[in-house]
Structures are given as C-alpha cells and as structure tokens.
Amino acid sequence: MQKQSDPLDSIFEKAISGESLFTNRQALRTDFIPQNLPYRDEQITSIGQILSPILQDSKPSNLLLYGKTGSGKTVVAKYVLKKFDETTKKHSKSISVAYSNARLAGSEYRVLVDLAHSLSMEMPFTGLPISEVLQRIYNNISDNDLKVIFIIDEIDYLAKHAKTSNDDMLYSLTRSSEHLKSGFISIIGISNDLHFKNFLDPRVLSSMNEEEILFPPYTVNQLSDILNKRIESAFKTKSVPSGTINLCAALAGSEHGDARRAIELLRVAGELAERSDEKTVIEKYVKDASQKIDKDRIYQAIKTLPIHEKQYYLQ
The missing domain is CATH 3.40.50.300 (P-loop containing nucleotide triphosphate hydrolases)
Structure with missing residues (x-):
C-alpha cells in the first residue's frame, strides 16, 4: 500500500526553497518603521x-x-x-x-x-x-x-x-x-x-x-504612493500590478484615508495569492483580503463581549 503524502511536506519544502512573492514581509507589519515617511x-x-x-x-x-x-x-x-x-x-x-x-x-x-x-x-x-x-x-x-x-x-x-x-x-x-x-x-x-x-x-x-x-487623513493618491514604497521593500519586482495597488488605496481611502488598512489589505492579499501559488497579487485577492479582515475583526469584537451578548450574535 502506497504511503499517502503529507500536504505539510510540500508546504514546508516550498518555504525552505525560498519560493515566495515576498522579499521582506516585515515591511508590511504595523511595527515596521520605514526609512522615509511620505506626506508627513x-x-x-x-x-x-x-x-x-x-x-x-x-x-x-x-x-x-x-x-x-x-x-x-x-x-x-x-x-x-x-x-x-x-x-x-x-x-x-x-x-x-x-x-x-x-x-x-x-x-x-x-x-x-x-x-x-x-x-x-x-x-x-x-x-x-x-x-x-x-x-x-x-x-x-x-x-x-x-x-x-x-x-x-x-x-x-x-x-x-x-x-x-x-x-x-x-x-x-x-x-x-x-x-x-x-x-x-x-x-x-x-x-x-x-x-x-x-x-x-x-x-x-x-x-x-x-x-x-x-x-490629516491620507488621500487615495497618497495611499497609492505609500503602498508603492512598501512594495519596493516587501515584494518581488513586478509581483503587484498597478490595479491591485489602486484597489487597496481606494478601499482604504473610502473609509478615512487609512494607511494601516491599505497596508494590511496588501499584506493579506499577498499571503492569499502566495497560498494559491500565484506569481502576482491580482485584484481578486484584495477583495478576498477585505472580506477576511472584516470577518476577523467582527470575530475579535464578539470575543470581548459578555457571554449573553456573545450568544446573541452567534445564534
């Protein structure tokens, strides 16, 4: 009987081989301090x-x-x-x-x-x-x-x-x-x-x-510039199309010019694209990232509620 392969083997081997859309994930973390800060x-x-x-x-x-x-x-x-x-x-x-x-x-x-x-x-x-x-x-x-x-x-x-x-x-x-x-x-x-x-x-x-x-809040154009700077540090060349950048900026700009949201969208979209073995971060993954982030935030908010309120929301 042939031994069934463990899916974790391919995941970990891929990580070891260095196959990644990212060159520096840390550049997309909230505690990262860039060398320059545009518009500030x-x-x-x-x-x-x-x-x-x-x-x-x-x-x-x-x-x-x-x-x-x-x-x-x-x-x-x-x-x-x-x-x-x-x-x-x-x-x-x-x-x-x-x-x-x-x-x-x-x-x-x-x-x-x-x-x-x-x-x-x-x-x-x-x-x-x-x-x-x-x-x-x-x-x-x-x-x-x-x-x-x-x-x-x-x-x-x-x-x-x-x-x-x-x-x-x-x-x-x-x-x-x-x-x-x-x-x-x-x-x-x-x-x-x-x-x-x-x-x-x-x-x-x-x-x-x-x-x-x-x-003041960032404008959509400013958010696009900020994302481009982070992409230079975080991703392989040409792995993030301009449409993806513009969508991240537009979604974050529609709230209140939130650079943290824009960068988080880009990071999660990149991770989702990489898990799907994509070579570029297409716009689809930005939309998926937005839904995932919102879902995670709702879940975290519910976790902080008293038990009777949790039961109401989880019905």
Missing part, C-alpha cells in the same frame, strides 16, 4: 523641533498627536524617536523612551507596568496601588537622573477609563516634576479621537502644558 514632513519637523530641547538637557513640552486610525501618528512618533536615539548615541547623550498602548494594556496599572518595564524596572503585573507604582518609577528616574519620554498610544482610552476610577495617573504624570529630585518626564500622547480632551479631568488639562499636532 510637516509633522516630523514639528515633533523634532518640540523634542530638541532634550538635547540641551531641558524638559520639552508635552505633546498630543491627533488623527484618525491609520493617519501615521504612531509610526511618525517612532520614526522621530528612532532618529532621536541615533543622535543622542552619537553625542553620548542618555535619553530613555518608554512606550505603552493604553487600549491593549487595558488599565492604568498595566500602562504603568509597561512604562516601568521599558525602563528595565521590575514591577509586578498586579497587586500594588497606582500610587506605589508611580512612586517607584519616580524614584528610579530621580536616583538615575533619567531624561524620559513616555509615549502613551491611544491615550483617549486611558482618559475615558479614568472617569470611572479614582486613580490619578495622568494628573500625577503631568505634575511629575513635583515628585522628581532630578531628571524629568515628557509625555507624548497619541489619540484617534479628535475630541479626546473633552474626557480629560480639568486638573490634567491645566497641568498638561502640551503642544498639539494634527494628522
């Missing part, structure tokens, strides 16, 4: 100018970056800070950058734990009062004379959550100079909600001392 020169320059006093050992203004999802806020902030880090190392300056996504963290406590871990501090994931976590962070900064930039992504989630809690994390951070004997904390808040400040405690607003930078 104004925002990049503004952030650089606002942060530059740190290079003279002075505390810069706090920053709030506003814009719809996929307008480039997070990647621009990380891009500027990557360049900033290169400059500080070149001139033997010591600046610490700590990052947390408030929505993914889920609570003020977890945000602080993320920030503490970014500063190489040991901090339990649960069990301490907010005030104790803050004090440990302040002590670490003071004892080591640290110049720190805290990036809090989706900070609007934190502000809305604070309305229903007794914690004063944001208020304390905006007044951190009162708790520090040396060093300083500068905050970069990133928000998808243009009305985010309406949720802030008036005390936080008065002590924030922030500058604001708006990120």
Whole structure:
C-alpha cells in the first residue's frame, strides 16, 4: 500500500526553497518603521523641533498627536524617536523612551507596568496601588537622573477609563516634576479621537502644558504612493500590478484615508495569492483580503463581549 503524502511536506519544502512573492514581509507589519515617511514632513519637523530641547538637557513640552486610525501618528512618533536615539548615541547623550498602548494594556496599572518595564524596572503585573507604582518609577528616574519620554498610544482610552476610577495617573504624570529630585518626564500622547480632551479631568488639562499636532487623513493618491514604497521593500519586482495597488488605496481611502488598512489589505492579499501559488497579487485577492479582515475583526469584537451578548450574535 502506497504511503499517502503529507500536504505539510510540500508546504514546508516550498518555504525552505525560498519560493515566495515576498522579499521582506516585515515591511508590511504595523511595527515596521520605514526609512522615509511620505506626506508627513510637516509633522516630523514639528515633533523634532518640540523634542530638541532634550538635547540641551531641558524638559520639552508635552505633546498630543491627533488623527484618525491609520493617519501615521504612531509610526511618525517612532520614526522621530528612532532618529532621536541615533543622535543622542552619537553625542553620548542618555535619553530613555518608554512606550505603552493604553487600549491593549487595558488599565492604568498595566500602562504603568509597561512604562516601568521599558525602563528595565521590575514591577509586578498586579497587586500594588497606582500610587506605589508611580512612586517607584519616580524614584528610579530621580536616583538615575533619567531624561524620559513616555509615549502613551491611544491615550483617549486611558482618559475615558479614568472617569470611572479614582486613580490619578495622568494628573500625577503631568505634575511629575513635583515628585522628581532630578531628571524629568515628557509625555507624548497619541489619540484617534479628535475630541479626546473633552474626557480629560480639568486638573490634567491645566497641568498638561502640551503642544498639539494634527494628522490629516491620507488621500487615495497618497495611499497609492505609500503602498508603492512598501512594495519596493516587501515584494518581488513586478509581483503587484498597478490595479491591485489602486484597489487597496481606494478601499482604504473610502473609509478615512487609512494607511494601516491599505497596508494590511496588501499584506493579506499577498499571503492569499502566495497560498494559491500565484506569481502576482491580482485584484481578486484584495477583495478576498477585505472580506477576511472584516470577518476577523467582527470575530475579535464578539470575543470581548459578555457571554449573553456573545450568544446573541452567534445564534
């Protein structure tokens, strides 16, 4: 009796042989930082100018970056800070950058734990009062004379959550100079909600001392240019036709100029095309990718609901 071949063998052998539409999949991931960011020169320059006093050992203004999802806020902030880090190392300056996504963290406590871990501090994931976590962070900064930039992504989630809690994390951070004997904390808040400040405690607003930078949505033509740049890094030459690029840009542009959505469409379309042994990413796979992404998002949203609501949607 002939032994039945395992389909996994051909899949893995194909991967080993290097047969792929992609040359660098990482270039299509959300955490990828490109070498240049088209159509965001104004925002990049503004952030650089606002942060530059740190290079003279002075505390810069706090920053709030506003814009719809996929307008480039997070990647621009990380891009500027990557360049900033290169400059500080070149001139033997010591600046610490700590990052947390408030929505993914889920609570003020977890945000602080993320920030503490970014500063190489040991901090339990649960069990301490907010005030104790803050004090440990302040002590670490003071004892080591640290110049720190805290990036809090989706900070609007934190502000809305604070309305229903007794914690004063944001208020304390905006007044951190009162708790520090040396060093300083500068905050970069990133928000998808243009009305985010309406949720802030008036005390936080008065002590924030922030500058604001708006990120407008990308146009469809701009999205096409952005995709072309990513394709140069991510795909083999001539594997993505212009019609596919235009469709990704049009679908993402019809929402709110969402570059993240456009890049995700392109990535998933490429993966679907590759699994079908295609040599090019034709438009069909963009349409399939759009349906798959939407289906996955609905499923993830339902997973977060209480049990009785899950049962209603899954009937």
